[in-house]
Amino acid sequence: MSDKQPELPNRQTAFTEAFKEFIAADWAPYSTELPARLAAAEHTQPRRDAVSAAYPGERLVVPAGGLKVRSNDTDHPFRPHSAFAHLTGLGADREPDAVLVFEPIFTEGDGDEVEDAGHVATLYFKPRAPRTDPEFYADARYGEMWVGQRESLEEMQAMTGLPCEAISELPAALSTNTDRIPTRVVRGVDDRITQLLDELRRTNEVDFDPCTDEEFAVMLSELRLIKDDFELEQMQLAVDATKVGFDAVITDFPTAVAKGRGERWCEGVFALHARHLGNDVGYGSICASGDHANTLHWIRNDGDLRDGDLILLDMGVEVDTLYTADVTRTLPIDGTFTPAQRKVYEAVLAAQQAGIDAARAGATFHEVHDASIRVIAEHLHAWGILPVSVEESLDPVTGGQHRRWMVHGTSHHLGIDVHDCAQARKEFYRDGTLKPGMCITVEPGLYFKSTDLLVPEELRGIGIRIEDDIVVTADGSRNLSQA
Ligand code: GLY
Ligand code: MN
Ligand code: MN
Numbered sequence: 267m268s269d270k271q272p273e274l275p276n277r278q279t280a281f282t283e284a285f286k287e288f289i290a291a292d293w294a295p296y297s298t299e300l301p302a303r304l305a306a307a308e309h310t311q312p313r314r315d316a317v318s319a320a321y322p323g324e325r326l327v328v329p330a331g332g333l334k335v336r337s338n339d340t341d342h343p344f345r346p347h348s349a350f351a352h353l354t355g356l357g358a359d360r361e362p363d364a365v366l367v368f369e370p371i372f373t374e375g376d377g378d379e380v381e382d383a384g385h386v387a388t389l390y391f392k393p394r395a396p397r398t399d400p401e402f403y404a405d406a407r408y409g410e411m412w413v414g415q416r417e418s419l420e421e422m423q424a425m426t427g428l429p430c431e432a433i434s435e436l437p438a439a440l441s442t443n444t445d446r447i448p449t450r451v452v453r454g455v456d457d458r459i460t461q462l463l464d465e466l467r468r469t470n471e472v473d474f475d476p477c478t479d480e481e482f483a484v485m486l487s488e489l490r491l492i493k494d495d496f497e498l499e500q501m502q503l504a505v506d507a508t509k510v511g512f513d514a515v516i517t518d519f520p521t522a523v524a525k526g527r528g529e530r531w532c533e534g535v536f537a538l539h540a541r542h543l544g545n546d547v548g549y550g551s552i553c554a555s556g557d558h559a560n561t562l563h564w565i566r567n568d569g570d571l572r573d574g575d576l577i578l579l580d581m582g583v584e585v586d587t588l589y590t591a592d593v594t595r596t597l598p599i600d601g602t603f604t605p606a607q608r609k610v611y612e613a614v615l616a617a618q619q620a621g622i623d624a625a626r627a628g629a630t631f632h633e634v635h636d637a638s639i640r641v642i643a644e645h646l647h648a649w650g651i652l653p654v655s656v657e658e659s660l661d662p663v664t665g666g667q668h669r670r671w672m673v674h675g676t677s678h679h680l681g682i683d684v685h686d687c688a689q690a691r692k693e694f695y696r697d698g699t700l701k702p703g704m705c706i707t708v709e710p711g712l713y714f715k716s717t718d719l720l721v722p723e724e725l726r727g728i729g730i731r732i733e734d735d736i737v738v739t740a741d742g743s744r745n746l747s748q749a
Pocket of ligand 3: 580592
């Protein structure tokens with residue numbers, strides 16, 4: 267064995283004692299003025315109350331998630347888990363490694379009785395280190411010199427309205443005073459937290475059943491099915507920003523055609539506005555020209571734009587509170603539909619209108635799809651494409667032929683996630699009743715691949731989807747993306 271000292275990584279130079287002393291001194295003190303409460307945080311208490319009421323006497327752990335390596339020492343931009351954002355009001359890139367913990371509280375009842383008295387929800391996160399700490403200058407992931415000034419405990423408390431503790435206190439908080447408290451955690455978000463809880467369970471310090479974790483995730487997903495007024499305002503802001511992005515992309519079609527790789531140009535122009543007006547795009551933009559439109563999630567976006575072709579643009583801005591729009595328009599690149607393109611476009615538009623008309627309080631979610639897909643099947647039949655009758659194709663047990671040309675559903679819930687409430691139970695989602703405050707997309711399409719020998723040649727290579735974001739109201743619906 268060599269007796270050489272371990273070396274620093276190849277790019278680094280050791281910090282001298284002189285530097286360590288020098289770097290810590292002569293900075294202006296941090297401001298003592300506390301930041302304002304986040305607008306979103308003003309609306310989170312009723313959501314936490316609902317969680318608390320659902321699980322009396324249990325400890326509930328909702329991690330934000332951590333930074334994820336993209337490559338070597340560069341991370342993906344951070345985005346908190348949606349349940350964490352919904353319950354804390356923290357959006358944008360806040361707060362890696364944070365965890366929201368609902369600790370049950372008990373009061374003495376009559377005699378020996380112990381009564382459940384709700385929960386205290388505490389936000390554990392990594393507060394900024396003092397400038398005397400090497401983190402300040404030497405930690406490229408968290409240090410102030412590298413990623414900017416982060417919040418103190420008091421500042422985070424002011425922003426969220428939640429009592430805050432350092433994340434370093436969390437292991438002790440989860441393992442002390444347990445009395446084998448039944449504990450639930452949102453899994454798949456932060457492995458360190460789930461491993462810690464799994465270990466405590468193994469050593470019998472907490473009572474833990476992974477099945478109840480699944481049920482917890484379902485509850486948190488269903489909690490987002492109905493949006494409050496603040497959420498609907500945020501959705502409208504997301505849609506309004508999305509319109510700015512769409513307009514800029516459409517204005518730039520001639521440039522996109524001229525430059526080559528025009529799909530990328532469209533993606534980039536939209537991304538510029540998404541980052542400028544919001545947090546980011548809410549999902550990978552689909553900029554699909556010509557036959558690419560027939561690949562439902564075409565996000566490679568490396569094709570050319572050609573006059574005479576259509577382009578399907580499925581794009582949405584996610585605002586800083588993380589609510590996202592999800593809008594699709596399919597447009598002729600040179601401004602004029604061919605007769606064949608128009609014929610398909612009008613069929614999809616009629617299908618969409620039927621879906622929007624069906625989206626009203628009291629209807630079931632799947633009735634929106636049923637209404638749209640019937641119009642799709644009728645057009646396919648009228649054009650001689652469908653090999654069976656409309657009714658035969660719509661038979662859920664023996665039919666389904668029309669799905670060759672629209673294999674996706676017509677709608678999904680929309681909110682903090684583009685496919686929001688994804689873990690909700692079927693009886694509250696597909697078979698659920700639409701209620702005022704629900705926000706769904708209506709997005710039928712027709713997709714005729716260039717290789718599809720069952721469709722007339724003039725339709726091959728045409729793919730069209732039209733998607734709007736609809737809020738169910740007491741007396742019908744409101745189309746957030748009509749503009
Ligand atoms: N952009 C994905 C979707 O429309 O569901
Ligand atoms: Mn959608
Ligand atoms: Mn979409």
